[in-house]
Amino acid sequence: MNGSFPIFFFSGTGNTWWISQQITEALQEQGLDVKACSIEQTTPQQAAALMEQAVGVGLGFPIYGSDAPRIFTDWLKELPILKDKKPTLGYVTQGLWSGTGCNFLEEVYREKGLDLKWSQEFNMPNNICLPKFALMFPYVSEPEKWAGTLEKRKKDVRALAARIAGEIRYRQHNDLISRASAWIQRGPFRLMHDPGRTLWSVDESCLGEKCGRCIRICPVENISMVDGRALYGEACVYCMRCFNFCPTHAIHYWGASNEHLEKKPAYQGPVKEFRPELICEKKL
Secondary structure (H helix, E strand, C coil): CCCECCEEECCCCCHHHHHHHHHHHHHHHCCCECCEEECCCCCHHHHHHHHHCCCCEEEEEECECCECCHHHHHHHHHCCCCCCCEEEEEEEEECCCCCCCCHHHHHHHHHCCEEEEEEEEEECCCCCCCHHHCCCCCCCCCHHHHHHHHHHHHHHHHHHHHHHHCCCCEECCCCHHHHHHHHHHHHHHHHHHHHHHHHEEECCCCCHHHCCHHHHHCCCCCEEEECCEEEECCCCCCCCHHHHHCCCCCEEECCCCCCHHHHCCCCCCCCCCCCCHHHHCCCC
């Protein structure tokens, strides 16, 4: 396979961003012309124009409850239908297990002219640092402690890149058992998705206009500044950026205390160089 292979991804706190960079480098080593673009910085129309000229396409996102973030599915719905069918790589990042990865979106991809030829899941560090979930989802803050895991993911990526370059079809967990088991998470997650959006609050330690980072990095413009304090709307997609990157731990979920963050900082990406602005600041 030779030619351009654009990759479009959504990433909340850096895991999918990092995997996207690794896939880009591995495919470039295979001779493909690859560039990874955040969907926050690329309109569906811009993406479609690049896809039309490509020999293949990559689409990536983090799994939330065996489901895709709504910002990703909304972007996908607006993607123009391609004139020619394109071989497509679908990949996800996850904590431990998602059932089917991105395979459940195959029909949506097909409607857009995307032939899901490769699908793969990548287990990455947990980014959920909410106190009510700490026992169920333990997290590690220090990137250096994930070095071994990241090296394993690099090997996985290189193997995937070889399959793509060799045009060898590979669909991980694309079977009935995996599809059925995914609903163990996806069903309850979808039921709780909208009610859970209303459970965010902000305390008096919010720095207001002096900071405002949560507003700048929110991927769906769900946060506004009212009377000197951040205020949440009801469009949250659970990316965890605002909570994990708040400098004063002023953001709360379900009214729980953030005392644990004083001793154990929130997860802020798999590598030290990550910052949300890399994938959400609008390009001129």
